[in-house]
Amino acid sequence: MKKFTELVTPFASVAEDENLPGQDLSWLKTMRDKALTQFNEYGLPSKKVENWKYTSLWELTQQSFNHQALAVTVSQQECQGIALLDDAYRVVIIDGVFDAELSQLDNLQVGVTIRPFSQSLDTVEQQLGQQVSMDKVGLTALNTLLMKEGVMVHVSAKTMVKKPIELLVIQSGTTDNLATHLRNMIMLDHDATATVVEHYVGLSDLSCFTNVVSEVVLADNAELFHYKLQKESKNAIHIATLAAKQAAGSQWHTNNISLGAKLVRNDVHSLLEGEKSHTTMDGLYLLNDAQHIDNHTRIDHLVPNTTSNELYKGVLDDKSHGVFNGKVIVHKDAQKTDSKEYNHNLLLSRDCEIDTKPEMEIYADDVKCGHGSTVGQLDKDQLFFLRARGLDEVSARSLLTHAFAVEVLDRIPNDTIRKAMSIVIEQQLPTGER
Numbered sequence: 131m132k133k134f135t136e137l138v139t140p141f142a143s144v145a146e147d148e149n150l151p152g153q154d155l156s157w158l159k160t161m162r163d164k165a166l167t168q169f170n171e172y173g174l175p176s177k178k179v180e181n182w183k184y185t186s187l188w189e190l191t192q193q194s195f196n197h198q199a200l201a202v203t204v205s206q207q208e209c210q211g212i213a214l215l216d217d218a219y220r221v222v223i224i225d226g227v228f229d230a231e232l233s234q235l236d237n238l239q240v241g242v243t244i245r246p247f248s249q250s251l252d253t254v255e256q257q258l259g260q261q262v263s264m265d266k267v268g269l270t271a272l273n274t275l276l277m278k279e280g281v282m283v284h285v286s287a288k289t290m291v292k293k294p295i296e297l298l299v300i301q302s303g304t305t306d307n308l309a310t311h312l313r314n315m316i317m318l319d320h321d322a323t324a325t326v327v328e329h330y331v332g333l334s335d336l337s338c339f340t341n342v343v344s345e346v347v348l349a350d351n352a353e354l355f356h357y358k359l360q361k362e363s364k365n366a367i368h369i370a371t372l373a374a375k376q377a378a379g380s381q382w383h384t385n386n387i388s389l390g391a392k393l394v395r396n397d398v399h400s401l402l403e404g405e406k407s408h409t410t411m412d413g414l415y416l417l418n419d420a421q422h423i424d425n426h427t428r429i430d431h432l433v434p435n436t437t438s439n440e441l442y443k444g445v446l447d448d449k450s451h452g453v454f455n456g457k458v459i460v461h462k463d464a465q466k467t468d469s470k471e472y473n474h475n476l477l478l479s480r481d482c483e484i485d486t487k488p489e490m491e492i493y494a495d496d497v498k499c500g501h502g503s504t505v506g507q508l509d510k511d512q513l514f515f516l517r518a519r520g521l522d523e524v525s526a527r528s529l530l531t532h533a534f535a536v537e538v539l540d541r542i543p544n545d546t547i548r549k550a551m552s553i554v555i556e557q558q559l560p561t562g563e564r
Contacts, residue, residue, distance in 0.1 A: 139190060140194075141276070165274035166380050181426060181455070200225075218233040219294070221235070229250055246429055247312075247314065258313075260345070274313075279312055283314075294546075295326045303334025307338065312342040317560065327359070328358040341369050352381075363390060370395070372386070377403060381407070395423075398425070401430050402432055419450065422450070424455075427455070441472050443474050445478065446475065453485045460490045465496045470500050477506070516530070
């Protein structure tokens with residue numbers, strides 16, 4: 131059997147001993163069997179794979195992960211202090227286990243279904259796995275093999291969800307080296323509108339591994355505002371795939387903010403399958419110490435008259451390493467495509483590193499496309515200007531760094547979410563070496 135990596139893990143054998151949901155469903159068993167075959171063939175991607183050349187998963191092979199969490203109690207008060215939003219529908223998952231008492235799913239609006247993934251398998255057969263591919267080298271097959279929990283959101287046609295939906299995933303640190311495999315399904319019927327926030331938090335410095343796949347299905351004229359805030363432990367590994375298929379006239383606005391974890395890999399993919407569909411794909415990553423964050427994005431314009439607008443920004447300090455690889459593909463029939471893609475990075479240390487590669491593949495001749503990237507440092511003239519007006523050096527650096535990063539936050543239309551995100555960002559922003 132052909133192997134695409136030398137990175138060997140015991141993950142495949144874990145499935146034999148796990149009490150996974152849906153074991154009585156024949157279609158799901160078939161899907162898991164296929165995932166096992168794929169994972170045994172491909173394994174973990176090595177740096178020899180082009181899309182993983184700057185990111186090593188070697189550390190995953192050096193740790194023995196636990197897949198069963200010890201019992202843990204988080205109080206309602208603690209949960210409210212962790213949550214990003216006060217007034218929201220909320221699904222709480224602690225150490226990979228759904229917590230019904232801490233979740234807020236009472237009095238759901240008519241036309242809105244929100245349930246833990248493990249209790250939704252009877253409703254997702256037609257959509258599960260349709261937005262992602264297990265045939266590519268990556269961790270989607272592993273997620274499919276071991277997925278236990280997550281959230282299922284379904285919004286009926288012509289329904290506007292009045293409150294945001296927050297998925298709060300907490301790694302308590304009670305179980306050291308805990309691995310959790312989460313699967314999220316977000317499905318909006320035609321002319322539906324919703325706001326979903328994925329929020330990943332670590333409460334201790336213990337190591338852990340989060341492997342999450344989120345699938346988004348948008349019918350005609352549906353609109354989803356999707357936000358992700360990741361601030362897990364500095365010893366965590368976070369691997370995530372977010373993929374959407376968009377029908378005609380649909381709008382997907384996604385904003386991906388990465389703050390925590392030792393190693394982060396975000397794969398974000400949109401398929402614009404219907405005319406007049408649109409994707410806004412934004413992201414912000416703040417790195418310090420020896421953090422490594424890798425953002426890989428892809429937007430496929432498959433039909434005429436589609437648009438996309440992408441902006442990713444990074445602030446790097448100390449010995450951190452950032453990676454941005456953004457690809458926009460305008461297929462041969464996708465005339466009248468309008469696409470913009472930009473990545474900007476601010477380096478605050480002599481020892482940090484960024485590998486940036488925004489790219490476009492254009493096979494149509496009547497398009498309007500632009501892309502680019504920048505890498506720079508704090509402007510000395512601007513620092514001098516602020517210092518001359520009474521600011522100390524740390525305050526001046528903080529102000530300029532915030533001004534650089536805030537553009538991504540300003541693109542969030544929801545005032546409540548934008549302010550909540552801003553507070554978190556301001557607490558996390560580095561100021562750079564003197």
